[in-house]
Amino acid sequence: MAAIGANDRFLLTTHENPDGDALGSLLAVHRALVGLWKDSVMFLAGEAPLPGEYRFLDFAELERTAPADVDGRVLMLVDCANESRIGPEGAILQRASSTINLDHHHDNSRFGDVNLVDAEASSTAEVLRDVFRELDLELTPELAEPLYVGLVTDTGRFQYSNTTAKALRLAAELVEAGADVQRVFQGVYESIQFAKLKLLARALERAQVYAGGSLVVSYLLRDDFAQVGAVEPYSEGIIDTLRAVEGAEMAALIREPPRGGSPARRISLRASHDELDVSAIARKSGGGGHPQAAGFSSDDSIEEITAFLLRSFSEARP
Secondary structure, three states: OHHHHOOOEEEEEOOOOOOHHHHHHHHHHHHHHHHOOOEEEEEOOOOOOOOHHHOOOOOOOOEOOOOOOHHHOEEEEEOOOOHHHHOOOOOHHHHOOEEEEEEOOOOOOOOOOEEEEOOOOOOHHHHHHHHHHHOOOOOOHHHHHHHHHHHHHHOOOOOOOOOOHHHHHHHHHHHHOOOOHHHHHHHHHOOOOHHHHHHHHHHHHHOEEEHHHOEEEEEEOHHHHHHHOOOHHHHOOHHHHHHOOOOOOEEEEEEOOOOOOOOOEEEEEEEOOOOOOHHHHHHOOOOEEOOOEEEEEEOOOHHHHHHHHHHHHHHHOO
């Protein structure tokens, strides 16, 4: 990309409460820029710790406050569908000298000065692989493994409908380049904190079915996190368990961030088939995401959110 070649100083970030694709892409592009002898700083807004399942990745250089010299850097956002998802330090968009937006969400708002958004890609990791190829970067193990993390998590271990032939070929290429499949699997899927299991138990206990079992909704209260010793990232993945309920076409998890503040609640949505676009439901409340995985925030009560979800689900069903 010309925008990368023409600049030397970068500030990299992704959306708050990052998932595997966000973190894997962030780390991969940082290592790529360092390999090109660029001055690169990784930054993530907010105070919530990174999800424990990604602690095997090396984020020792990750900054949690924006550097003082933002105005002298190009801001590169990966896996971030719109500027509001940066979090409480979204003002860095206006401070940076220019903005590069690298993503794969179909509803990306194209907020960057340079936008590379491939809605057909399985993941932002897949988009980055194409960028690295254009930059003539050798695919080393240090680049391949975080890209593999992004790919395997955003495709649901190659089970979601975004698992294309290109995605599978990329997986093989990343493994050949040195990505350790067993290490990634054990790190992401077999290192579950006990407090996370207790949080899952609370969500399952409260789960309710609606629309004849087609909609599953549950919630987590702020006190739940404190009582089981969990932090907000521990709620990651619970929604996928709800989606697995027999007969469910859509699942929703309403959660109150343990740190409080506004918005009062965050809502994750998942669809079990291609005919239902949950991102359209999320956009009604200022959110967004993928057709099968989306989210939004709200200050409404749990009862009001549940009523909105039921109404919107009924309208959106094919």
